[in-house]
Amino acid sequence: MIRTALTRRFDLATPVIGAPMAGVAGGALAAAVSRAGGLGMIGVSGAHTADVVSEQCALVGNAPFGVGLMIWVLESKPELFEATVAAAPSLVSVSFGDPAPYVGPLHDAGIAVCAQVNTVADARRALDAGVDVLVAQGTEAGGHTGQRSMLPLLQEVLALTDRPVIAAGGIATGRAMAAALVAGAAGVWIGTALLSCTEGLNKPAARARIRTATGDETVLTRAFDVAEGIAWPSRWPGRALVNDFSRERHGREEALVDDAVARQRVVEGRRGGDPANAPLYAGEAVGLVTTERSATDVVRELTADAEKALRAMPKLLG
Numbered sequence: 001m002i003r004t005a006l007t008r009r010f011d012l013a014t015p016v017i018g019a020p021m022a023g024v025a026g027g028a029l030a031a032a033v034s035r036a037g038g039l040g041m042i043g044v045s046g047a048h049t050a051d052v053v054s055e056q057c058a059l060v061g062n063a064p065f066g067v068g069l070m071i072w073v074l075e076s077k078p079e080l081f082e083a084t085v086a087a088a089p090s091l092v093s094v095s096f097g098d099p100a101p102y103v104g105p106l107h108d109a110g111i112a113v114c115a116q117v118n119t120v121a122d123a124r125r126a127l128d129a130g131v132d133v134l135v136a137q138g139t140e141a142g143g144h145t146g147q148r149s150m151l152p153l154l155q156e157v158l159a160l161t162d163r164p165v166i167a168a169g170g171i172a173t174g175r176a177m178a179a180a181l182v183a184g185a186a187g188v189w190i191g192t193a194l195l196s197c198t199e200g201l202n203k204p205a206a207r208a209r210i211r212t213a214t215g216d217e218t219v220l221t222r223a224f225d226v227a228e229g230i231a232w233p234s235r236w237p238g239r240a241l242v243n244d245f246s247r248e249r250h251g252r253e254e255a256l257v258d259d260a261v262a263r264q265r266v267v268e269g270r271r272g273g274d275p276a277n278a279p280l281y282a283g284e285a286v287g288l289v290t291t292e293r294s295a296t297d298v299v300r301e302l303t304a305d306a307e308k309a310l311r312a313m314p315k316l317l318g
Contacts, residue, residue, distance in 0.1 A: 002307060005164040006133070006187035009112070010064060010090055013037025014303040015181070017166060018295065019191030020044070020068020020093055021143060021281070027059025028199040029295055034063035036299035039091060041066040046073040046230075050083035057087035064090040066114075071097025072233055085109050093135070096144065096236055100129040116168065116189075118146025118236070123157045134161065135189050138169030139220060142192045142283030144236040145169070147220075151183065158184045172285035174305020181306070182313065192283035193302070197295040205273050206280055207292055209241065215287035217242045223249040224279035226256045227266035239283055244276040245269070 004015045016038035018025060022045035030040030042056050044067060057067065067084045071094055074081050081102065084092055088111070094102045095116035106113045107130070114133035115126040123134055136157045138150025150169035157165050167180035168189035177188045194200065196207045222237045223246055224230075232238070240246065245266060249256060256262055269277030 002181070002303065002310070004181065004186045006166065009132075009164065010039055012039055012064070014299065015187030016177070016299050016302060017041060017066070017091075017187060017189045018194055018299075019141075019143075019168065019189050020066065021191050021194070022048070022068075022070075024195065024200045024202045025068075025191075026199075026201045027056040027065075029194065029197060029201070030056075030065045031060045031063050032197065032199045032295035033194070033299055034060065034065055036296045037303070038299045039064055039066055040295070041068050041091070041093065042089075043068050044073075044080055044084070045070065046077060048080065050079040053080055053083040054087060057084075057089065066091035066093060068093040068095065069102075071095065071099065071102070072231065074102070081105075085111065091133070094131075095135075096233065098129070099126055099131055103130045114166070117157065118148055118153070120153075120156050120160070122146075123160055127161055127163070131163075133164045133166060133186075135166045135168050136185075137189070138167075139239070140170035140284040141168055142195070142218070142239050142286070143281040144232060144238045145220070146236065150180075154180070154183060154185060170283060170285050172288040172302075174302050174307070175309045176285075177302055177306040178309035178313075181310065190299075190302070192285045193289060193298055194295050195282055195286070196289050196292045197298060198292060199295050203273055205275070209275050209280060210282060210286060211290050211292065213241050213282065213286045213289075215284045218282060218284055218286065219246050219250055221246055221250040222253045223256065224266055226253045227263040228270070228279075229263070238279065238281055241275075241280045241282050241286070243278075243280070 018033035020041035020043035022043035033040030164186035167185035
């Protein structure tokens with residue numbers, strides 16, 4: 001068994017956290033990750049209501065779980081925060097903004113707090129706010145992320161604190177998990193590795209596309225956010241699979257503002273599941289996701305392979 005500050009803090013059997021991917025990570029996926037001994041998380045976006053948050057949290061049952069919130073969304077939808085606190089998760093991630101206003105109320109409710117950070121400045125702000133766990137999220141990650149690579153960022157964040165730091169971005173195998181742990185991470189935060197899981201909220205067609213993609217087929221872009229009129233702060237573009245729309249519009253985002261026809265392509269693509277125009281967020285490890293199976297099996301295999309890799313480490317010192 002792998003024991004770290006993360007497993008001890010949350011009484012986990014493995015130092016794996018399922019990333020709170022909005023639109024994919026609901027209660028069923030979170031429960032499947034937790035059944036494997038990790039900590040499953042539910043992703044909440046601006047499209048959700050407080051009732052949806054409550055319903056998804058209730059699906060997890062008695063297993064430990066977490067909820068991921070976007071700070072810039074909470075500023076206009078505080079009811080999402082209230083519903084999250086009422087659900088009493090073990091951990092709440094407050095990311096993509098200043099976590100300071102939320103840490104105190106969460107601690108008062110007996111809930112641990114983490115924050116994804118993409119720069120050293122982000123890390124310092126989160127530490128000043130009193131978060132319990134930091135997630136060093138590299139640009140390799142799928143979905144909305146920053147510009148720093150995970151490993152250099154992880155090392156800089158570890159130098160700032162003795163609080164648990166979790167590695168996020170590009171981790172989809174046990175060997176990668178072992179590497180992050182040897183580098184000093186207290187655990188790993190996996191998202192792309194769960195995109196083809198049977199418990200996900202994403203559609204079967206999206207899961208099938210994930211299984212055929214390679215790591216060379218992603219792009220970090222704001223094109224989809226601009227087209228859909230989503231108010232994501234510009235410093236956090238999204239890493240998605242390359243498609244027809246991104247080939248045409250990545251790097252030309254400002255022109256989309258006045259191009260209603262182009263924007264409608266994405267809106268209709270999202271509605272109909274058209275892979276040529278709809279965003280499908282995935283990280284650079286997507287080429288390692290080739291089967292459809294339960295998230296429980298993914299986490300168990302990841303852990304077993306990480307343990308095998310860690311046991312082989314002493315041979316390097318011979």
